[in-house]
Amino acid sequence: MKRLVILGAGTAGTMMANHLHHKLNRKEWTIDVVDERTEHHYQPGYLFLPFDIYKPEDIIKSIKDFIPSDVNLITKKIDRIVAADNYIQMAGGDQLHYDLLIIATGAKIAPEETEGMNGAEWQHSVFDFYTFEGALALRNKLRDWQGGNLVIHITEMPIKCPVAPLEFAFLADSYFQHKKMRDKVNITYVTPLSGAFTKPKSTAALEHLLEEKNISIESDFAISEVDNENKTIVDYGGKVIPFDLLVTVPTNKGDELIARSGLGDDLNYVPTNKETLQSKDHANIFVIGDATNVPASKAGSVAHFEADILTENILHFIKSESLSATFDGHANCFIETGNSKALLIDFNYTHEPVDGMFPFAGVGPLQLLKESKMNHWGKLAFRWIYWNVLLKGTPIPFVSANMSTAGKHFN
Template structure:
C-alpha cells in the first residue's frame, strides 16, 4: 500500500481529497488528510459577516461533512514535515509516512508583523475581516457605530483574495447609505500599490467606482506602525492617516509548519513550479492553493482550477510520465460593488482583466469588468456552488481550468 498525505482540510485540501478518491485505486493507495480544526469555514463569507448579510451559520459547517468516504481524516496538529524521510510528524509524536505529499496549508494573517497593529485597540477600533473572530468583532462594532473616519487598509501584497479590501470599502458605502448615515462616515482606502488594484485596466474601472462613491484613496502607503493612542497609521515617509475604525488586512504568511520544516520562503510560502504545481525542491511534494509562492491570486477559484490540473499531474507522476505544464494562473473573481451589484474579472498570468462576456462568448450571461445585478447574484450563488460542488471536486459546467480568450475584448 502506498500513501498520499494531504496537509490541510481547507478549500484546496478538501478538493484534492475528493478528486483523488475518484481517480485512484484505494486498494493500492491510502489517502489521508490532516487538519487540527473541526470546522470548515467558507472564507469568502467573512466579507459579508460585518454587514449582517451572512450569519455565522451560513459560513461554518463540520469539516468531516466534506471529507469523502475512504479518505482518512487525521484530526491532529502538525509539527513539521521531514522531507528527507518522506514523513509528517504530528505534535502528539505520531509519524505519518508518505509517498506523495500535497501541501494545502493555506495562508494566515500575521498582524504581529506590523508595529502596534495587534496593540490595545486590536478588535476594539482596529479590526481584520480575514478571520472569523475579526469579522464577527467588526460586525458588532459597526452595528452601533455612530460614524467618523473608516479606513480600509492593505499592509502588503500578496494577500488572500486581493479584491476583498476594495469590496469591503464598496459594501461599507452601501451599508451606511442604507443606515441613512453615509454623510457621517468618511471612507478612505489605503494601499501599498500605486492604484486601486494590481492590474491596470481593473484599476481604471475600480478607481472610477471609488470616485463615484466618494471613497478617497491613499496609494503607495508602506505602513510603519499603527499608533493606538492617537488612532492613526503612519508610513515610513511620515505620512499619517487618522482613523476612528481601522479595517486592516495584515501581512499574509504561509503556515508556520512550512518554516519549521524548512520548506518555505521568507513568508513561509513553498517555492512551487507555477505551471505544474510541483515543489521546486522535492519531486514527490506538490503544492496547491494559498500555500504556494506562485504569482497567481490567492483565491478559491484559483485553487479550484489548480485542483483539476494537479490531479492530472499526480496521476502522471504515479505513472512515471512527464508532468503537464498547464496551469496558467487562471483566476475568476466577483467584486462586490454594493447596492446589489458586482463586477466580474477573469485573468491569468499573461492576460489582465478586460471587458467581455462569461462563460459564453458574446452571450454571457455575465459581463466582465462591468457592474451588474447578474454578477451580484453570481457572487451570492457561489456559496451554494462552494458547499455543493467545488469542495466535492465536481467540475463546474462551462468553466475551464485554463482561461479562455473567446468573448474577451483584448486591445
C-alpha cells in the first residue's frame, strides 16, 4: 500500500480528503489526515462574532464530522516534516512515512512580530478578530464600549481574507448606528497599502464607500510599534495615530511547523508553483490554501478552486503524467458593507475585480462590485454552503475553478 498524508484539517485539507477518497484507487492508497485540533472553525464567521451577528456555536463544528470514514484522522501534534526521507516526525516520537504529501497547514496571526502589539493593552484596548479568542474578547469589549477613536489596522500584507478589515470597518459603522452612538465614534482605517485595496477598480469603489460612511483612511502606514502607554500606533516615517480601541490584523505567517521543517520563506509560506501547486523543492509534496506563497488571496474560496486543480494534478502525478491542470489565481469574495448589503468581487492572477453580473452573464442574480441586498443574502447563505457543500468537495453549481470573463465589464 502507498500512503498519502494531508497535514491540516482546515478548509483546504478537509476538501482534499473529501476529493481524494473518491478519486484514488483505495486498493493501492491509504489516506491520513493529521491535525492536533478537534474543532473545525468557520473562519469567515470571526468577522460577525464581535458584532453579535453570529454566536460561537454557529461557527464551530467537529473536525471528524467532515473527514470521510475511510480516511484515518490522526489527532496529534506534528514536530516536523523530514522531506529528504519522506516522513513526518510526530511530536510524541512516532514517524509517519508518506509517498505523497499535501501541506494544508494554513496561516495564523503573529502579533509578536510588531513591537508592543501583544503588550499591556492586548485584549484590553488592542484586539484582533482573526482568532476565535480575539473575536470573542472584542465582542465583549464592544458590548459596553462608550465610544472614542476606533482604529482598524492592517500590519503588513499578505493577510488572510484581505477584504475582512474593510468589512469590519463597514460593519462597525452599521453596528454603532444601530446602537445610536455613531456620533460618539471616529472610525479610521489604517493600511500599509497605497489605498483601500490592491487593485485599482475595487479600490475606487471601496474608497467611495468609506467616504460615504464617514470612515477616514490612512494609507502607506508601515507600523513600527504599538505604544501601550500613550495608546498610539507609530509608523517608521514618524506618523502617530491615537486610538481608544485598536482592532488590528497582525502580521500573518505560515505554521511554525514549516519553519521547523526548513520548508518555508521568511513568513513560513512554502514556495509553491502557482499553476500546478507542486512544491518548488520536492516533487512529491503539494501545497494548498493559505500555506502556499502563491500570489493569490489567502481565502477559502481560493482553497476551494485550488482543490479542484490539485486533485487533478495528484492523479496526474500518480500516473507519472505531466501536471496539466493549472490554477489561475481565481478568488471570489463577498464583501459585507453593513446595513444588510454586500459587494461581490471575482478575480484572478491577471484580471482585477470589475463590475458586471455573476454567475450568469447579463442575468446575475449577483452583481459584481456593487452593493446589494442579494449579495448580503449570498454571504449569509455561504455559511450553509461551506458546511454542506464546500467542505465535502462538491462543486458549487455554475462557478468553475478557473475564472470566467463572461458578463464582466473589462475596459
